[in-house]
Amino acid sequence: MKISYKTEKGIFYNGDLEKVLSSKKFEKYKGEINLIFFSPPFPLNRKKKYGNLQGQEYIDWLSNLAIKLKDYLSDDGSIVIEMGNSWESGNPIMSTLALKALISFLEAADYRLCQQFVWHNTAKLPSPTEWVTKKRIRVKDSFTHIWWMSKTEYPKANNRNILExxxxxxxxxxxxxxxxxxxxxxxxxxxxxxxxxxxxxxIPSNVIVAANTVSRSPYLTYCKENGIIPHPARMPLDLPEFFIKFLTEENDLVLDPFGGSNTTGEAAESLNRNWLSVEINEDYIEGSKGRFSKIKK
Structure with a gap:
């Protein structure tokens, strides 16, 4: 584990997540994190460059992660997870693996499920391709579930902060x-x-409509100028901003254990929250520097 860079409000750690959470240097954050917001690799049938597990291996891995993350969460803190959909290999049938993994995650660490959200991505490409655009027997899958959970029935939350x-x-x-x-x-x-x-x-509903259609941004410009391939699964800023506003206060601490291009860190910094991100891929970390005007050495 090493610190890749710091900003005014945050630190980006490079390393394997499970090793980072077990390290002595990271232990100082135990019980201090107010919001853990992340999108883990989905249990897809086809392997992606950013990595993903399958089947029972995926469920076991996520359950183990639930236990380790709980130690770092404050007593009134929240965990928010985006869980994508997956399909049975070779069949036009949705897999229940994501749901099984979610239930296992909740039960492994005895979390309380506070509320379910839906992210409707209006710009999502038609998928799964075989059944939607080729054989035309399904409609495109344009949403993912976002699950809000905590240690207690009454975590910190204020919907006045997200009024529309x-x-x-x-x-x-x-x-x-x-x-x-x-x-x-x-x-x-x-x-x-x-x-x-x-x-x-x-008061907003639990359906969040947001599309990641940004073609120009400091992040993308930085990646282009430095010959870096942008992260393939970036989320729009609207998502972390919504939950950071809703579930934290200024100067609270936010963790993204799968930092990727560090959208969460950018959202947290812009909202005057402290943040931590962890990512194993150094190219993703290097590209994420483009999200910040001032990087500390």
């Missing part, structure tokens, strides 16, 4: 102070003043 702009209709309602109140067919009784309070925004 009111719709035009809601703005008009607040202005006119009038709407159709009364009992609905659903048997809900809407009071005459139930929706007249201006809360400065609407």
């Amino acid at each position: 702009e009111y719709s035009k209709k809601m703005k008009r309602l607040l202005k006119n102070k009038s709407y159709n109140s009364g009992r609905r067919p659903s048997e809900h009784n809407i009071g005459e003043k139930s929706f007249l309070t201006n809360n400065n925004g609407a």
Whole structure:
């Protein structure tokens, strides 16, 4: 394990994750991390350059990781995991491996499942190709699940930090102070003043719509200028930003154990949070430097 670089708010470690979590130097972070946000390698049937396990081996690996990460999480901290979908090899049938891995992850460390989110990627290419674009017997798979869990039923969280702009209709309602109140067919009784309070925004749903369609950015420019191939599975900044705002406060500590191109570190730094990232691939780490204006030696 070694420190690849530091910024004003964060540190990027280069090394094998399991060895990093077991190292004496990293032990100082035990119980100090407020949010662990990551997207582990998916249990895909076809091997990717960034690595992925399969079958029971994947489940066992993720379960072991759950136990090790728990030691580093603060008592009111959260873990947020993006879990992609996978398909049975050679068949137009979805695999249940990701779900089995999730349940095993929860049970291995006795986490509480706080809420399920869906990331709808509007720019995702049609897949799985064999069944969607060739034989035309499935529709494209354009979402992944994001699972929020913690040690306790009441981790730190505040949805006031992620309010969305009111719709035009809601703005008009607040202005006119009038709407159709009364009992609905659903048997809900809407009071005459139930929706007249201006809360400065609407509470978002658990469906996050975001596309990673950025063609120009400091990160991509840096990679091009330095002959670095960009990370093949980057996520949009919107995802880590949403959960960092929702589940942490300024100067809290955020960890991405699969740092990759360090989208999480960039989001944390921009929101005045401290961050740690771990990545085994040195090329990914080198490219991630393009996300920061000031790198400390």
